[in-house]
Amino acid sequence: MRSSKSELLKVYEALLESYGKQNWWPVDEEYHRKAGSDPREEIVIGAILTQNTSWKNVEKALENLKRENLLSFEGVLKTPLEKLQELVRPSGYYRQKARRLKEVxxxxxxxxxxxxxxxxxxxxxxxIGKETADAVLLYAGNRLFFVIDAYTKRIVSRVWGMEGSYEELRKWFEANLPKDLEVYKEFHALLDEHAKRFCKKTPVCEGCPVRNICIFAQKIKYNYQGI
Ligand code: SF4
Structure with missing residues (x-):
């Protein structure tokens, strides 16, 4: 395995420099100030709603909950299941997600x-699968668990030529990153951003900020300039 602590940090720093801070997890602080609710509950609710869908759809469901003043655990628990299903419908799999929201x-x-x-x-x-659990623990619990998703797997496989199970990759990140919450939070968000901008299904390697570290790019013999 061609990887090291410094190389992982180099990728983190290059992505941070290119895309800037992502400030995940996004929450509506003002809403919670007015409603007297806890923004960490929005993170947990968002982590369930984002399963198998895009964030744009999650935002619509969150807006529905906000409009009814129900974006909190209390709101989720007191709302009849059928009504909750309607409110979260834009996020897809709404019957299942409404039940999951109540469970969590x-x-x-x-x-x-x-x-x-x-x-x-x-x-x-x-x-609650591993990805959801780690997102909840990291972003709502401020605990050092690195979140692995399909984007992360894709990038790790291309940059380092490395495949692994969820747990193997999580432990690899955790062993090679400083024990720093901000780095964990930002890096996961930056990897997602990177997968959307450059490391897409079909990668756009020209202009990619980590191309001179990336095994995949070296294989296809791009002309690199150092980062
Ligand atoms: S060089 Fe290409 S394959 Fe490597 S990280 Fe960038 S976009 Fe992905």
Whole structure:
């Protein structure tokens, strides 16, 4: 495996320099100030709604919940299932997601539990897979779990020529990154941004900010300039 701590950080720094801070996870602080709710609950709700859909669709569902003043665990728990399904419909799989929202709101109430709940316990909640669990623990719980998604897998496979299971890749990032919450949060967001801008299904290697580190790019013999 061709990788090292410094190389991983080099990629992080190059992406940060190119795209700037992503400030994930996006939450509507003003809404929560007015409603007296906890923004961490929006992160958890968003993490469920974003399963198998784009963020644009999630935003529509979040707007529906906000309009009804229901963007909180309390709101999710007190809303009849059928109404909740209608409100989250724009995010797709709405029947399943409405049920999952109720499960997770129950499991993580009060929200401070997100700071202490063992990962294994969170994974037992229906509808919470590894990616959702780690997003919740990192962004809502401020805990050092690196989130792996399909974009991350694609980039790791191209840049380092490395394939692995979810757990193998998570542990690899965690072993090679500084124990710094901001780096964890930003890096995951930057990798997603990178997958959308350059490292698409069909990669656009020309102009890519990490092309001189990338094994895939070296294979296709681009003319690089250093980063
Ligand atoms: S050089 Fe190409 S394959 Fe490598 S990270 Fe950039 S876009 Fe992806």
């Amino acid at each position: 709101a129950k499991a993580l109430s009060p929200i401070d539990k997100v700071r202490t709940i063992p990962r294994e316990e969170l994974l037992k909640v229906k509808g």
